[in-house]
């Protein structure tokens with residue numbers, strides 16, 4: 001693992017993507033104390049002040065483009081496991097890319113891939129976790145480890161724990177059944193009524209699981225789940 005530390009950067013994902021294009025090795029990690037243009041999905045912004053953990057990992061997995069959704073599952077499972085080990089708090093996941101503590105958004109994952117001839121050439125796994133920020137400085141609906149537990153956690157320790165967990169689990173991408181079942185066991189919307197706002201339409205149904213590519217299985221009519229690859233999910237009721 002090669003760690004590149006910054007005090008301030010626009011976005012660790014943008015930096016890692018550039019480095020990967022220039023040939024940087026797998027497991028190069030870019031971490032910054034502050035991001036001035038932290039990014040979420042679809043051009044949304046990600047608030048990244050001091051006190052949080054904002055980093056991106058370069059991976060070069062040998063997987064087809066159709067399996068790229070699994071990287072998000074790997075990142076979510078590895079990160080929740082590491083945070084749980086470090087803090088003893090129950091960390092859950094929400095499709096497609098949220099880390100949840102109590103009922104708030106503790107963190108998010110942004111995976112960006114370069115696809116060449118139908119295969120992943122490299123992937124940037126960007127992970128943001130609200131760690132030591134005070135409650136008043138968090139966005140609506142967000143929590144930090146500190147805002148829930150009143151205990152400060154070493155950001156560096158947490159980073160090391162998450163990287164170790166990702167390293168030890170990345171071979172599971174080949175046969176992801178354990179990653180998928182662990183994700184589902186820790187999911188906030190197991191068998192719950194949810195609404196998913198996709199790029200084209202809004203669907204309502206019961207969340208039934210995720211498939212072997214990380215797509216959400218949503219039962220819109222009994223017995224016939226549809227597969228959804230993108231969207232924003234809200235738990236109903």
Ligand code: BT5
Nearest residue numbers: 011013038039040041044046047055108109126127128142
């Ligand atoms: C995400 O997007 O949840 C992915 C966030 C990934 C951030 C990491 S930090 C390191 C790396 N470098 C980057 O530039 N990004 C990655 P999405 O599901 O689209 O959620 C975005 C929404 O979350 C925003 O529209 C806000 O509503 C909310 N939000 C913004 N900042 C937040 C924060 N610090 N904590 C919780 N929610 C936040």
